[in-house]
Amino acid sequence: MRQNIDERTGSPTRQPSFVESHVQNLRVAAHVTVLHEGDPARRIMEVVEGAVMLTKLLPDGRRQVVELLGPGDVFGLAHDEAYACSAETLTPATITTHERNALERDPALAARLLRRFEAQLCVMHSHALVLGRMSALERVAFFLLRLMPDGMVGGTLRLAMTRQEIADFLGLTLETVSRAFSELKRRGLVVLQRADEVRIQDRSSMRRLAGAA
Amino acid sequence: MRQNIDERTGSPTRQPSFVESHVQNLRVAAHVTVLHEGDPARRIMEVVEGAVMLTKLLPDGRRQVVELLGPGDVFGLAHDEAYACSAETLTPATITTHERNALERDPALAARLLRRFEAQLCVMHSHALVLGRMSALERVAFFLLRLMPDGMVGGTLRLAMTRQEIADFLGLTLETVSRAFSELKRRGLVVLQRADEVRIQDRSSMRRLAGAA
DNA sequence: CGTGTATTTGAAGTATGTCAAATATCGTGG
DNA sequence: CCACGATATTTGACATACTTCAAATACACG
Structure with missing residues (x-):
């Protein structure tokens, strides 16, 4: 059965030790929706292990899986303070989450995300070619x-x-x-x-x- | 007539003052190919003014315009040391270019690119929905x-x-x-x-x- | 072992592609 | 400034790849 997950508590999965930190690790089962398109974008996330898919919906229900993510990939991106995509695990997964403002405070994180964004942007460019042609x-x-x-x-x-x-x-x-x-x-x-x-x-x-x- | 541009000299456009700097500004006419998919990725570029399109080709000539760029947008991304897309001006344009290693040395640049990459990634996600559904x-x-x-x-x-x-x-x-x-x-x-x-x-x-x- | 879900396969419909011709627009030189 | 040729756009007729709807098979789970 497919289930959702509460972003703040990480239930129904086991909780890591430091709950109120700005870094948080989640262990999530397969087929769990980790976050929802349109929700307020509080955190930015990295896949540590497992596979995650990002999806977008049209008002009439048509769906597009816009990206497939594996270890190292980043998601939880925001457009106008809201998540641009929903994210659902395809397999059991381990995910690290950061508060969005950690980007300014943590240069190592920022550098890692920059490199990863570049890679993911290139993948999206290829995918546009696949979808369009x-x-x-x-x-x-x-x-x-x-x-x-x-x-x-x-x-x-x-x-x-x-x-x-x-x-x-x-x-x-x-x-x-x-x-x-x-x-x-x-x-x-x-x-x-x-x-x-x-x-x-x-x-x-x-x-x-x-x-x- | 469509023309190419030499990436190093910026010909045939007017040259800015500091040619050997790692920052370089280009003034380019409309319909000029600024860089070519597959070429060694030496520089990373920002649109200052005007419009640029990024394209990818299949071996048999089918083409996809993968992204439309305006002021602030970044291009010249690399996959395996090579440009992942060609870039062609749609209008007369002003472009700033940076050596790739400037990313490590210039935190302000890195921070700007990070924000911009996030925005462009979101746009690509929307575009996947458009193309797919x-x-x-x-x-x-x-x-x-x-x-x-x-x-x-x-x-x-x-x-x-x-x-x-x-x-x-x-x-x-x-x-x-x-x-x-x-x-x-x-x-x-x-x-x-x-x-x-x-x-x-x-x-x-x-x-x-x-x-x- | 049976029940429900996912996958495969078939038959028919449709949106978009292809090929072709007419019209509009642009740039150039007389 | 106008006329011409070249290029871009529109429109039409037909072809086709993919979708839709439907049914049969395969597979997974209790």
């Missing part, structure tokens, strides 16, 4: 390569996302994502042990499809 | 509202972009963009004196279309 098959190929760094060649990737979540990330429907997986299987580019266990079989063809990744 | 008509409405801040109500907006550039920004074709403009005219939401002069007639309907902007 790639076909469904290309998008799914790009998505799988992005989740499967060059290091883990031959390994099997465990997807922590449903077809619906992948679709919302890639700007498609869940049916189109499913068909794209089937097409990649048919062409021999990937093998699926189960719906959420992918192995990339032909990396160079995947690369070509994804237009360099 | 909005219809053509909604995208164009969103685009026009974004260019027409609430302040200048009733004013006429001079578009500095062709239909092709708008299409590449919104993930559409130029024909679809043109049809969307025509549809907005037909519905009485906008008035076009000329193809590149837009006045928003019915702001609330535009807002509704764009799903709050």
Whole structure:
């Protein structure tokens, strides 16, 4: 069952030792909404471990997963004092949170966030290219390569996302994502042990499809 | 005619006084490519005046305009030591450039960039929602509202972009963009004196279309 | 082992893309 | 200042990739 989390207390997870500090660590289960688009932006957060997705909604309920985050990535960004996105864990996760004004007081934190923002901005630029100009098959190929760094060649990737979540990330429907997986299987580019266990079989063809990744 | 610019000398524009400094100001004409995706990322840049677009290309030539920049915005970001995007002026522009290592030496610069990166990251999140989940008509409405801040109500907006550039920004074709403009005219939401002069007639309907902007 | 959820697959509809032609606009030189 | 050629925009007709709706299968959990 999906659940929310109270930002101040961190319930229902175990609490770290120094509750009233401006640094706070959270241990969160999978499928927990850590913060909500539109809420007053009190804190800025870093993923220490696990995976988090940022989502935005349109008034009629259409959803976009705007960013996928892993260890080191930063979220809880504000536009007009309010969180610009909701954040939900995909896996159990450890998260560090800081008061927003800690940015002025802590130069090491500021420097780290600066580097990370640059990296995340570059990823968003790539994602704009994916969303604006790639076909469904290309998008799914790009998505799988992005989740499967060059290091883990031959390994099997465990997807922590449903077809619906992948679709919302890639700007498609869940049916189109499913068909794209089937097409990649048919062409021999990937093998699926189960719906959420992918192995990339032909990396160079995947690369070509994804237009360099 | 579109032209390139040599990053080091700033030709063919007038040169500022302190050429070998790590800060350098450039005056650039419209339609000049200030830097190229893939080139070694030596400098980081701020728009002082004018408008700049960042673009990415796929191997087969498909293009995405990933970001539109105005005064204060930062570009020249690096992924693996190389520029992640090309940057081209839309209007005559003034640009300040810094050596990349100035980030460590100049805390004021770092603090400014941090704030700006946060803002630009939020804009990219919105843009992902636009590209992933909005219809053509909604995208164009969103685009026009974004260019027409609430302040200048009733004013006429001079578009500095062709239909092709708008299409590449919104993930559409130029024909679809043109049809969307025509549809907005037909519905009485906008008035076009000329193809590149837009006045928003019915702001609330535009807002509704764009799903709050 | 059964029940509910996620995924796959099929058939049909639609928004947007593609190709093509007409019209409008801009810049240039006579 | 006007006329011309070049470029940008609009509009139309048709094609198609993706969506929508629906049903069958696979999978996970109690």
